[in-house]
Amino acid sequence: MKTIFFTLFFFYTTLYAEALRVDETFVSQMSGQYQTNIEDKEKNFSPEQILKDINITHFPKNFSPYSLSAFWSNFNIHNSSQKPITVALCNLRAGIDKIDVHLYKNGEHLEAIYLGDMRPQKERVILSTKSVFYLNLEPNETITVISRFDSLGSYDMQWEVSSLRHYNYKNSLELLLWGLFGGVILALIIYNLMMYYNLRKVIYLVYVVHAFLLLFFQYTLSGVFYFADIGLDLFTLTLSTWFVGYFMLAALSLFTILFFELHLKNKFLAWLLGITGVINSGIGCFYLYGFVDPTILALTNNLYLISIFLLIIIFGVGIYALYKRYHGAWYYVLGEGPYIIVLLYSSFSLFGKTATGTLLFLIPLSILIEIIFFSLALGSWVKKIKQESEKSHQLLMDEARFTSIGKSIGMAVHQWKDPLSHLSSHILYLKALEYKGEIFSVEVKKSISAIADTIQHMKQSINDVYESCTNVNSTKVFKITNAINLAHSFQKDRFIYLNVDLKIDCQESIKINGSKNALTNIFMTLMDNSLAQFEQIGKNPNQTITINIKKNENFIEILFEDNAQGISISPISTVFDIDYSSKGEKGSGMGLALVKLLVEKRFNGVIDVTNTKYGAVFKIRI
Numbered sequence: 001m002k003t004i005f006f007t008l009f010f011f012y013t014t015l016y017a018e019a020l021r022v023d024e025t026f027v028s029q030m031s032g033q034y035q036t037n038i039e040d041k042e043k044n045f046s047p048e049q050i051l052k053d054i055n056i057t058h059f060p061k062n063f064s065p066y067s068l069s070a071f072w073s074n075f076n077i078h079n080s081s082q083k084p085i086t087v088a089l090c091n092l093r094a095g096i097d098k099i100d101v102h103l104y105k106n107g108e109h110l111e112a113i114y115l116g117d118m119r120p121q122k123e124r125v126i127l128s129t130k131s132v133f134y135l136n137l138e139p140n141e142t143i144t145v146i147s148r149f150d151s152l153g154s155y156d157m158q159w160e161v162s163s164l165r166h167y168n169y170k171n172s173l174e175l176l177l178w179g180l181f182g183g184v185i186l187a188l189i190i191y192n193l194m195m196y197y198n199l200r201k202v203i204y205l206v207y208v209v210h211a212f213l214l215l216f217f218q219y220t221l222s223g224v225f226y227f228a229d230i231g232l233d234l235f236t237l238t239l240s241t242w243f244v245g246y247f248m249l250a251a252l253s254l255f256t257i258l259f260f261e262l263h264l265k266n267k268f269l270a271w272l273l274g275i276t277g278v279i280n281s282g283i284g285c286f287y288l289y290g291f292v293d294p295t296i297l298a299l300t301n302n303l304y305l306i307s308i309f310l311l312i313i314i315f316g317v318g319i320y321a322l323y324k325r326y327h328g329a330w331y332y333v334l335g336e337g338p339y340i341i342v343l344l345y346s347s348f349s350l351f352g353k354t355a356t357g358t359l360l361f362l363i364p365l366s367i368l369i370e371i372i373f374f375s376l377a378l379g380s381w382v383k384k385i386k387q388e389s390e391k392s393h394q395l396l397m398d399e400a401r402f403t404s405i406g407k408s409i410g411m412a413v414h415q416w417k418d419p420l421s422h423l424s425s426h427i428l429y430l431k432a433l434e435y436k437g438e439i440f441s442v443e444v445k446k447s448i449s450a451i452a453d454t455i456q457h458m459k460q461s462i463n464d465v466y467e468s469c470t471n472v473n474s475t476k477v478f479k480i481t482n483a484i485n486l487a488h489s490f491q492k493d494r495f496i497y498l499n500v501d502l503k504i505d506c507q508e509s510i511k512i513n514g515s516k517n518a519l520t521n522i523f524m525t526l527m528d529n530s531l532a533q534f535e536q537i538g539k540n541p542n543q544t545i546t547i548n549i550k551k552n553e554n555f556i557e558i559l560f561e562d563n564a565q566g567i568s569i570s571p572i573s574t575v576f577d578i579d580y581s582s583k584g585e586k587g588s589g590m591g592l593a594l595v596k597l598l599v600e601k602r603f604n605g606v607i608d609v610t611n612t613k614y615g616a617v618f619k620i621r622i
Helices: 002-016 048-052 164-199 202-223 224-228 236-258 267-291 294-323 329-350 359-415 417-435 444-470 482-492 491-499 517-535 572-576 591-602
Strands: 020-022 028-030 035-039 068-078 083-092 098-105 108-115 131-137 143-148 160-163 477-478 500-505 513-514 543-551 557-564 606-613 615-619
Touching: 002 359, 002 482, 020 160, 028 477, 048 068, 048 098, 048 160, 068 131, 098 131, 098 329, 098 572, 108 131, 108 143, 131 143, 143 477, 164 202, 164 224, 164 359, 202 224, 202 236, 202 359, 224 236, 236 267, 294 329, 294 444, 294 513, 477 482, 482 491, 482 500, 482 517, 491 500, 513 517, 517 557, 517 591, 572 591, 572 606, 591 606
Parallel strands: 020 068, 500 543
Antiparallel strands: 028 160, 035 068, 068 143, 083 131, 083 160, 098 108, 098 143, 477 513, 543 557, 557 615, 606 615
C-alpha cells in the first residue's frame, strides 16, 4: 500500500513540478533555476530522503563556500519531443572531490554514477576535466537527477545540461585552449631559462618558478592534470590547489623586488614585499599540513582574504613604481592589473556568491596576460641591461682616459719641481746675502718674501695635483675631510669669485678605507655642478654648499646640499644618465654618471638625489 501511495505521490509531483525541458532544438541550459538544494550537515541523508523531500530544509543558493557539510541537489529533466534524446550533464567546477549522482524514474532508482576528482580515472565512464555523464531520455520521459556533493573546497551544485553536439564542441575547444595556454607558458619558461643561462640574472629564474607554479596551479584547478592522468596521487593533486598558489604569490613578491631593484631603490618597499613573500610561503607550508589533517582547510576563507590583501599590496607597489617612473612599470601594471581584478571576482565564487562558469576562461586569460606582459617587461629589462652595459663600458673608457691624462699631468707637474727648487735656491741665496750685510731696498725685500711665499704655494699645489693624479687605484684609510679639502682647494678661486660659502659638518675622526682619489673626484664633480648652477642663476647673498657626514653602525652617510634652486629635470634620477648635462654645450654629460659609477663600483655604495625647498641634496651611503 505504501509503495502504491508513494508512486502516485511522486507521479503527481513530477507531473506538476517545473522541469528542465529538452527537445530536438535544445542546445544548453543551466539547471539552477529548476533544482532544489539541501545542506546535509551530518552527512547522513539518503537519496530516498532527498527524493521524498519531507521535513527537509532547502538551501537557498546554488553555491556555497567551503563547508564541512555535504550538499544535495534535486531536479527533473523532461524530454518534450517525440524522439529519444541524449544530453550531457557537466558540473562546471572541476575541483569538487566527490559527486554521487542517482537517477530516478517514477520513484524507482535507475542508476548510480560516481564522479569527482577524488574518484580514480579508470572508474569514470567519461574521462574529462570536469564531472560529466550522459543521460538518455525516451520520448516524453521525465528523469529525476539527485546529486550529492562532498568536497574540500567551495561548491557549485548546478549542472550544465547540453546537447551532445554542443558539449563535444565546447569540450574540444576548451582542451584546445588549455593546450595553447600551456604551450605559450612553457615556451616562455624555456625562453627565460635560456636567458638565465646566458645572463645569470636571478630574476629570470624567479620568473620561471612563478610561471611554472602558475601553470601547475591552473592545470590542477581546471582538472587538466586529472584528465591527463599524470600519475600523481589524487589527494595530493587536490591539496596542491591550496599550497601551490601561495608559493606562486611568494615568487611574485620576489620577482617584484628584483624587477624594480627595490633592494637598492627603496628599502622599505623591499622589506614590505619580503614580508608578503614570507607570509604567503608560511600559508603554503601551513596547507601542507593538510596531508595530516584535512580539516585545517576550513580556514580557507580567512586565509584567502589575507592573500588577496597581500596581492593588493604587491599591485600597489607596481602603481608606486609607475608613479616614480621605474623602468618597465607599465608592463608590470598592465600584466598584474587584470589578474588582480579576476582574483577579486573569483573570491565571490570562493565564498559561494556566484557561479564558477565565467571563471573558467577569465582566470587563465588573466594569467596568460600577466605572464606575457611580465615576459615583455623582462625583454625591456634586457634592453636596459644592454644600455647600462654600454654606458658602463663608456664610463670605464672615460675613467681610463681620465686616469691616463691624470698620470700624464702628474708626471708633468713632477717635472716642475726642479725649476721651483732652483728658484727656491736663488731666494735662499739672496736671503743669505742679506744676512751677510748686503743692503737691499725695502721693495726688494718685500719682493723676495712674496716670491718665497708664491714658490711655497706652488709646491703645495703641485703636491696636491701629483697626489690626486697618481696612484688612482690605490686604497688606504684616510679622513673624509682630507678629500673634501683637496677637492675644495682645486676650485677655491671659483668659490671666492661666485661668493659661495662651503660648510662642512663632519667629525675629524671619521675615516674610510678606499680610494682617496675617487672620493676627491666625487666631491670635485658635485662642487663643480653646484658652482655651475650658481653661475647660471647669478650671484646672490648666502649662497652655500653644505656637506654633512654621519657615521652609522653599518655605513657612512654623506649629504651634499646646495641652495642653487634645485634640479628641474623630471624624473630627477635622469641626472645620472650619460649625455645629460645642465650646462648645455659646456658640459660633457659624464660628470654625475661617473660619480654614480665611482660610488657603486669603488665604494660599493648607493647615491640618489632629491630637490629641497631651496636647492638639491645628494645622499651617498658607503
